[in-house]
Amino acid sequence: MDGVSTVPGPAALPFAELHLHLEGTLEPDLVLELAARNAVELPFADVEDLRRAYAFSDLQSFLDLYYANMAVLRTPQDFADMTTAYLARAARAGVRHAEVMIDPQAHVARGVPLEAVLEGVDEALSTSERDHGVSTALFAAFLRDRPESEALDVLHHLLGLHAPIVGIGLDSAEAGHPPSDFARLYDRARAEGLHLIAHAGEEGPPQYVVEALDVLGVDRIDHGIRALEDDALVQRLVDEQVPLTVCPLSNVALRAVDRLEDHPVLAMLDRGLNVSVHSDDPAYFGGYLDDNLAALTTSLGMTAGQRARLAENSIRAAVLPADRRAALLAEISRQER
Ligand code: ADE
Numbered sequence: 001m002d003g004v005s006t007v008p009g010p011a012a013l014p015f016a017e018l019h020l021h022l023e024g025t026l027e028p029d030l031v032l033e034l035a036a037r038n039a040v041e042l043p044f045a046d047v048e049d050l051r052r053a054y055a056f057s058d059l060q061s062f063l064d065l066y067y068a069n070m071a072v073l074r075t076p077q078d079f080a081d082m083t084t085a086y087l088a089r090a091a092r093a094g095v096r097h098a099e100v101m102i103d104p105q106a107h108v109a110r111g112v113p114l115e116a117v118l119e120g121v122d123e124a125l126s127t128s129e130r131d132h133g134v135s136t137a138l139f140a141a142f143l144r145d146r147p148e149s150e151a152l153d154v155l156h157h158l159l160g161l162h163a164p165i166v167g168i169g170l171d172s173a174e175a176g177h178p179p180s181d182f183a184r185l186y187d188r189a190r191a192e193g194l195h196l197i198a199h200a201g202e203e204g205p206p207q208y209v210v211e212a213l214d215v216l217g218v219d220r221i222d223h224g225i226r227a228l229e230d231d232a233l234v235q236r237l238v239d240e241q242v243p244l245t246v247c248p249l250s251n252v253a254l255r256a257v258d259r260l261e262d263h264p265v266l267a268m269l270d271r272g273l274n275v276s277v278h279s280d281d282p283a284y285f286g287g288y289l290d291d292n293l294a295a296l297t298t299s300l301g302m303t304a305g306q307r308a309r310l311a312e313n314s315i316r317a318a319v320l321p322a323d324r325r326a327a328l329l330a331e332i333s334r335q336e337r
């Protein structure tokens, strides 16, 4: 920390960040700093060289770099530094509550103990409200392109460690890896009283959104934009007000949507879907929550009213104590007057 408070002034509209992969916040300069700290060899000469690699053709091309860069994360201090850098930036973006995911399997598979991951992440999260004015919650996301049995083992280990997680998610390569493959994992997490979220309908078909709801019983869908291909599903999502955590810059960077000008998020909002806007992997996709909102203003002419509804939806869909939720919603309605 540079000693300058990042707690935002009272005028900023409060948002909850609900779709954020902590490992996706590794900015190129931090990747190189941690590589030097841990003597990890990377195939990049310098920051500019690495920055050039942050250009993708689809989800898998991004995931290849995302997992490769994780090699620099080795110690609790590395995880704490990554998390602290994100929280400071999130505060400047207007985020007042952040629900962040980690990918435990990606670290265990590299020989980094779960204890080290949790120690570093938790150190940063537990001081976030004091240092940045951002309350936090942690989700463990499981990799859908690895076997469910491995996910069950890792969940068991997390529970044994009393990991400070509020819920589980499902991420990584979507096509060909339906939610229904993870029914037992979600049953186990539900029995533990955990919140349930899953990526669905990012690159995968609308049917994966249906499975995430009906087989996994999720509370929220990460992305969900391909639900728009199925009118009956859209009507169901409207009727049930299922929260969809949509990530515009991510969708354009990974070519799920051609151009920001074509992004459906504001049309979804106006159709009565319960959407909110998030940043997914901000270091890789061109920006944080404020950058996503600015892009919607510039490219789609987002109005102040739409912006306030996105803020409100994000707070309503968050895992928050009732009094904090009410206080944040009251701030939004005061500013709308
Ligand atoms: N892991 C990190 N970012 C992801 C994304 N956008 N989709 C699926 N898995 C991810």
Ligand code: ZN
Residues within 6 Å of the ligand: 019, 020, 021, 171, 199, 222, 280, 281
């Ligand atoms: Zn994601």
